[in-house]
Amino acid sequence: MGRSADVTDRLSRLARSWDEAAEGYEQYFVPRFAPWVQAAVDALHTIPFGTVLVPCCGTFPELELLAPRFPNRRIVGIDLSTEMVRLAGLRAAGRPGVEVIQGDAAALDPAWSAAAVVSVFGLQQLPDPAAAIRSWYDVLRPGGRLCVVYWPEFAEETGPFALLDEVIDGRRDRSWEDALIPALGGAVVERDELVSYPMVHPDAAAYFDAADRSGPLRATALARGDEYIARLRASYLAKAPAGEWIHHPQARLISATKPPSRAEAVPPTS
Numbered sequence: 001m002g003r004s005a006d007v008t009d010r011l012s013r014l015a016r017s018w019d020e021a022a023e024g025y026e027q028y029f030v031p032r033f034a035p036w037v038q039a040a041v042d043a044l045h046t047i048p049f050g051t052v053l054v055p056c057c058g059t060f061p062e063l064e065l066l067a068p069r070f071p072n073r074r075i076v077g078i079d080l081s082t083e084m085v086r087l088a089g090l091r092a093a094g095r096p097g098v099e100v101i102q103g104d105a106a107a108l109d110p111a112w113s114a115a116a117v118v119s120v121f122g123l124q125q126l127p128d129p130a131a132a133i134r135s136w137y138d139v140l141r142p143g144g145r146l147c148v149v150y151w152p153e154f155a156e157e158t159g160p161f162a163l164l165d166e167v168i169d170g171r172r173d174r175s176w177e178d179a180l181i182p183a184l185g186g187a188v189v190e191r192d193e194l195v196s197y198p199m200v201h202p203d204a205a206a207y208f209d210a211a212d213r214s215g216p217l218r219a220t221a222l223a224r225g226d227e228y229i230a231r232l233r234a235s236y237l238a239k240a241p242a243g244e245w246i247h248h249p250q251a252r253l254i255s256a257t258k259p260p261s262r263a264e265a266v267p268p269t270s
């Protein structure tokens, strides 16, 4: 069955938003998100031989940690955005076995038969996160490991993320988050926890402008227009504290393994 026009529009707007955001995302958000990327890669521990897949890789910061941790592997990043894929390709250049594919990672082809799937800060953007996490689990070979880190709808009590949520109208639907673990039926869920690190912004305006030009607000800006963003910025800044802003947002980390089949019940290799 073909996609509905609405879904296709949403996907192409999301891809365009990340095309526009990519350079700034690499500069502003990649260093600030680095501790969560580290936590995700650390959670892979040992994995069987085989490919490591990175859905929603963006500029591919995961690669900096995966390449030394899992040498001589095929490591494949997948992202929707042309510009993200271009920057990821620059990061992958000169590393044998590493590739970057442009495509929709919401449903992966089970033929991948991957040793590991790791994805950071992509899941919350997908239209059906429970179906996506299931698809990411399904591509694992027996003994393979999945680690997903995403921003929950409620990431902090106070801070720039919370304030932005407050000034953006409308209630957030959190029901999809409860569906993630049930979607992993048959998996051994090893970790399901909130992981928090400090994040520093020069000031409230710096965060807002980074989110607008180089982050998740770009899609909203494309959908609702510059006037809406200008009003949002004014109400956000009216409520924000002055000066440097440090906060401790919490991301959710889920890691799971696929039970080894009897035939493959051999000790894992790093």
Ligand SMILES: C[S@@+](CC[C@H](N)C(=O)[O-])C[C@H]1O[C@@H](n2cnc3c(N)ncnc32)[C@H](O)[C@@H]1O
Pocket (backbone or CB within 6 Å): 014, 015, 018, 030, 033, 037, 055, 056, 057, 058, 059, 060, 061, 078, 079, 080, 081, 084, 103, 104, 105, 106, 119, 120, 121, 122, 125, 126
């Ligand atoms: C916040 S960035 C995270 C990038 C990277 N994993 C990191 O931790 O910095 C989210 C990425 O998800 C990608 N994305 C969103 N929806 C996608 C989809 N359906 N398929 C593939 N990539 C998608 C966006 O293009 C964007 O590059």
